[in-house]
Structures are given as structure tokens and as C-alpha cells.
Amino acid sequence: MTRQLIRRLLIGLVTLLSVYVITFVMVIVVPGNPFASADRSMPPEVVRALEARYSMDDNVAYFFQYLAGALRFDFGPSFQYKDWTCTQIIAQSLPVSVTIGLAAILIAVLIGVPTGVISAVRRGGWFDMTALGLVLIGVSLPTFVTGSMLLTVVAVYWHVLPIGGWGTLAHLPLPAITLSLPFAAYIARLTRAGMLDVLGSDYLRTAVAKGLDSRTVIWKHAFKIAFLPVLSFLGPACAQAMTGSFVVEKVFSVPGLGQHFVDSALNLDRGLVMGTVLVYAALLIVFNIIVDTLYAWVDPRISNAVA
């Protein structure tokens, strides 16, 4: 188990390095000048001074300088926001995204799992049909629609929660619910499919034949196996939810990390592009490792197979 974990961590590091190299090449080759503004040209002296200050005049040196910095969680200065370092920007926005993301995943699991289980158990019934319909809506409706609707109804008409921004606990529910809906729908679908698969298996029929009560059969025997696909989905889902959603952040004016994925690329803010990509990649790798470990714990066949 430990050897397996070390192996996964090493592979993760190599993956991270590859991500860095690819991102670096992309930010170098992309056309445009990060210091340019729409209507004003900068004096050449100013451009030279800025390029020297931000190590833009020597890409090879910058490659190693940035890498050395990144290992110490120092992602260098932001080109666009000159008073901030990329580390400060990420440090201020990541907790916001993590909070919303975790809340969203929690809501998604709390809604999705019971819905999936009940739908599977009462397959074809009114609950199953309604849930299937809602799942379809949840998966297909883009978050900017659900977000705007929630915002208009809950914040504007009912005045129950504040409109956008970040700072108090009241700012959390709306973006978290909006972000959770597609995840909840997908989890419900996965759980339902998994449960249906398991409910038809021989060992469950044996369990029922042995006279176990249906609650024990469903939650103790069937659910444990049916939950596995959900578990493997949760790894990337957590990373995705926690690194922020550009749309949800935009609609609710939440200062999370998601906006920087888009804005930093548009601003050609090299340090921030690479910083956000590395953080996202690292989170993705870490969550995948966590989920795989949990997987092995829930289903010992996996670790036995590896052993």
C-alpha cells in the first residue's frame, strides 16, 4: 500500500513537471504583449525596463527561475496586477473557491446519492421518473442560467440573501448550490446506474433469500459497491469544484480562483497562468490519489489486485 502510494506520488510529480513544461511553452509562443493596453503605446524604454524586471528577455532563465520559485510556492509577480504576487493572488482566491467547491460537493452528494438510491430501488415509479427529469435538467442547464435564476428569486425578490460578493456566511449558499446542481445530477445518475447493476447481482439475491431486511441489503451490501463509480468521480469533481468556476464566480461576483484561469490568459499574465494551472493540476493529482486510496479501502479487491 505504501509503495503504491509512493509510486503514485512520483508519477504525480512527473505529471506536474510535464504540465509545467507544456504550459510554459504555450505562454511563451502565444502572440501579444502582456504590457500593452488598447489605446496607448508604451515608450520603448518603459517596455525594455518592464521586460527586464519580469525576466521576459531571457526565456530559458525564466523557465528555471519560475520552476525554482514554484517549488517554494513562489509564483513570482503578476504582470497585470503589479502590486500583487501571483502567490498572494492564489492565496486570497483559492480559499474562496475551496469553500464554495467543498460546500457544493457536499450538497451534491447529499442530494445526488439518496436520489440515485431511491430511484434505483423504486425503479419506474413516480419518484424515479421525476428524479430522472430533474437530473436531465440539472445536467443540461448551464450554471449561468441556474445562477441568475437563483440570484433573481432568492436575493432580488425575496431579499433572503445578499446579491453577490464575498465576506459573510450569507454569501456562500447561492454560489454553492448553483455549482452543486450539475454535480448532484451526475452523482444521482451514477448512483442509480450503480445500484441497478448491484441490485440485479446474485449475491444480493442471496442476501435477500437469507432473510436480511431490505434496508440492510440496500445500504450495507448494495450501496457500498454501487458507490464506487461515484467515488472515482468525486476525485476530479472535487478538484474541479474547488479550483473555481469562472461562470459561477462571474454571476455571483465571487473572488475565487476560476476567474484567474480565464483573465490571466487574456491578460497574458504568464506567472499567474502557470500558477493557476499548476495549482489545479496539483489538486487534481492529489484528489485522484486520495480517491484511489479510499477506493482500495472500500473495495479490498483493488488493493489485493495491486498486491
Next chain:
Amino acid sequence: MLLLGGFGLRSQTERADFVYVNSSGINTLDPAAITWNQDIRVAINLWEGLSAYAPKTARAIPGAAYAPTVSDDGLIYTFTIRPDARWSNGEPVTSADFIRGWRRAIEPGTAADYAFLITDNVAGAKEYYQWRNDAVGQLSSMKPGSASQRSRLEEHAREMETRFARVGMEAVDDQAFRVTLRRPCPYFLDLCAFPTLMPIHRSIERLRINRDDLGLTREGLVIYDAQWTKPTPRKNGYPGLVTNGPYRLNRWLFKRRLRMVVNPHYRDSDSMACRTVDMLVFGDINTAIMAYEAGEVDFLPDTSVDYDHELARLSRSGQRSDIRCQTVFATYYYFFNCADESVDGRPNPFIDPRVRRAFALAIDKRVLSEKVIKRGDPPTDLIVPPGSVAGYVSPPTSSYDPNEARRLLAEAGYPGGKGLPVIDILYNTGFDHGKVCDVLARMWQRELGVVVSMRGKEVKTYAEDRRNRRFMIARAGWYGDYLDPTTFLDVFASDNGNNNAGYTSAEFDQLLTTAAQETDPKRRSDILSRAERILVDRDQPALPLYHHTQILAIKPYVRGLYPNVRLVFPFKYVSIER
């Protein structure tokens, strides 16, 4: 875990006396490097220059200094700094603080976009700036850390003070500050209110890189730790940002919230009604408008949304008195590539002024403004917004005239557009730019029979293409930096770095030079008007379309906040009367 992630979330935050919204975050609070309007808006409340902006007109009024005495030739300004001018830590503001700020703005390491406000006007500043830039260029090209670089650096550091002594900034004593100009500058007091010319408190020196050595980097740059604009204390005993304006910076969360609180040492602090001001960042203006409607926000300086024409209609019909339409000191235009024989291998017909005139006369700007933009932006044939600069009389122009346009095009050798290559139009995506470009393309196709190709690019690549003149026609816009026609006209001078059109006219350049030496305001105004006429009625390097109108929302209970052509808002005059 959720709680861990949720640090920073409180059960409640205290609302400031006055809350306004910025649709994007602050780019920088370093006054020397500030260029964006939203940054200027904060800076003029944190700092106070020798002049300040009047709340209604945005014209210059005395700020941290009394009105100066000016020599007869208009070249020497002697300011007396108010004895009660104080930094937010209680120390008096001195002439040395202004010299520190102005000098920093012309240092190559600061890379100030607006350094020209000082180098173009203060005697000796351009020479110092050039000398420093050349030295930095030389030092950068030497082997890093070599003995020769070190000795050159030491020699340069010794010479810096001697050279700077020749710049026309003199601290006669702590309160008397004498500025010598290189040429008469009738708008100099206006410049003194701009962030580039703010004083800087001496505590910044604690964060100077290499302060214990020569105070210079290996390349000879004077650089400060970029964290100096933060309100919290830093290394080397730096106390956090010290400012001399009506407010001091209390809290600054990246792209989230910036709080200013009254500077207790500011001379008018006792009478200021707004003790705290919050700037909130709302990435989506639609959400900001909802927050405004719900009363969470008192002021929206910008409401650029898809339905802003509807807001303008509500305002003009009197249904919403809190929504205000303000035409600003800005011109939206397109310019022609006047310099290059060919663009991307295609012949460039726009080197012929007749073709440029033809394209300009073929555009019905009234239709563009009234039927497409619909916000009420006044259509224009001028570069300098008429009526915005006191005493300046705009020249006569020629308007939409498709027959004359076709005649000129035929005269230039392209009857009915025949023989013209595909016309390449460059614009940056976002806002109304695509919509406007589409209308122009259709009008040119209809009136002149030309084939047009539109090239919308993201702003950074668009800027690069513009600078390298990879276009036949390109979108542009200009916000005036100071209340004088030259802020618009200088852009078309042959040697101006922003002259992306590549337009050159010895006559136009000569008129600008003559105006720069003219001390009589009437005669100066006439000369500038003649210069503008060359642009809009003869050579036509640009096609002016309209003067931009900004739609603002100010809650009816907010007093002392006035929309103005510069969109500058000194919050010290604001009060809330619910």
C-alpha cells in the same frame, strides 16, 4: 474541512458610509504607474497633489498647496505647501515629498506610462530621463556581476544626483516648492492633480531594493518592493502605505474589496461626512446593478451592459432620475494606416488622403449613434470634444456626404471601389466594438462598393497588431488626460509614440510646436484649432465617430457626487442624506 476553507467568512461585515462598485479590480495603487480610470478614482482620494479636482467640473483647484505664483513668461511656478498638509501618520507634507514622487515617476525602473507628463513639461526632466534610460540600457547589456559593470554602476550612481540637480524641481524650503518648466504649459495645474504627480512619503525608501548598497539594481534601476502600496506593515520597519489625501487605505483584498477610511490628519477631516468608503469588485455588471437596486451599493460609475441604451432611455425620459448620462472627455474613432505602402502584402490605398476622406464621408454617424449604439453618445466629426475645453473653438468640419465620398474615391483612381484591395479592419473584441465595426463595414460596402474584411482580436494581440501597423483601418479611442486640446492632438504628431496611424505632416507638427511656445491663450487656441482642422477636414488620418457617453447610477440620497467629463469623484465632498 469546510470550516478550514471558510476562513475569512464572517457572520457579518460592517457596511461603509458609502459603497461603490468597480467592475474590475485595481491594477495598481502606485500613483506613478496608474493609468486606468478605476485606479485614478481611488488614488485621488488617497493622495492629494499640489492641485486637486473640483467635484463638479473636474477642473484643477488648489490641493495640498496654495495657488502658485507664476512668472511672467509662464515658466516658473512657485508653490507654497499648506502648513496643515499632513500625511496619514501625522507628519507634515514637504517639498521633498513632491520631488520624491515626481522623480520616481521619471525613473526607468518605475516604468510609468505617464512619465511624459513630467518629461514633456519640467525643464531638464527629459534629458535626465533619457540619460538614465541610456545608462540602464548600457548596464543591462554588460556581463552581470562583472567588475566593469560594478565600476560603471558606481560611477553612474555618483553622477545621478548631479544630473538630477539640473531638473527644474527645487525644494526652496520645506514648504516652498519651485518648478521650472521647459515651455509654457497652460494646463500645468491640471497635471498637478493627476496621480503621476503625487507626493510620496519617505517611508517608501525602507522598501527600496539594494537600499544598503547603491540603491540601484545591477541594471541601474531604482526599484521598490511592489508591496509598498499595501496598508499593512512590511519588512525593514515599513509602516504600511502612508498617504496625504482625504482618506487612507485601511484594507485591500484582491479583486474583492478595498476600504478607505478618513485620514484623521487631513485638513478637512472633521467636516467630511463619509468616514468610510468601500470599493467592491463585481466582475459582472449585471450583478452590480442588482446590488444597486437592492440598496447594497450607493454608486455605480460604470453600467456598460447590453441594455445600457435602455438605462439611457429611462434616464432621458425622467423615469429614473438616479441614472445619469454623462458625455466624457473622450473620442471614439477609427484611424487609417497612413504610412505603409502595403499591408500584409496587399497595396495600402490609405496613404492617399483622398481615399481616407472618401471613407470618412461615407459614414453616417448619426445613424450609428441613434440606431445602433442608442445610448445617446453625441456623433462627431471632431477629435477634441467640443465645448469641453474653456476658450477652445472647434474648427469647421464636413459631415456625411456619400456623393462627395464617391467622387473623391473616383478621383483617387478607384471609381465605384474598383481596383481597391479587400479593406482590412482591425478592432478589439468586447463592448460595442464588433457592432460598430460591422456597421462601418456595411456603410462602406453600400456607399463605396468596397469589399471589407473585419478582424476582431483580443485586446493584447490587437494592440500588438496596431503598434506594428498590421491593419488598413483600426479601431481606436482616446480619453483626454488633461483639459487641453493637445491631449488629443499630440497623438497625431509625427514623433508621438501613440501615433499608430503613422501620420506625418510637417505643417501639423509645426502648428503644435508654435502653440507650445505661445503664451497668449486666444492665439494658442486659434493655432490648435487650425491644427485640428488639418486632421478632420483635410488629411483625415482618423475617422471620429462619437464622444463616449457613460451611464452612471447614483442613489438619490447621495449628495456631493457629480458626474463630470473626467469621471473623477472626490469622495470628501460626498454625504448621505437618507
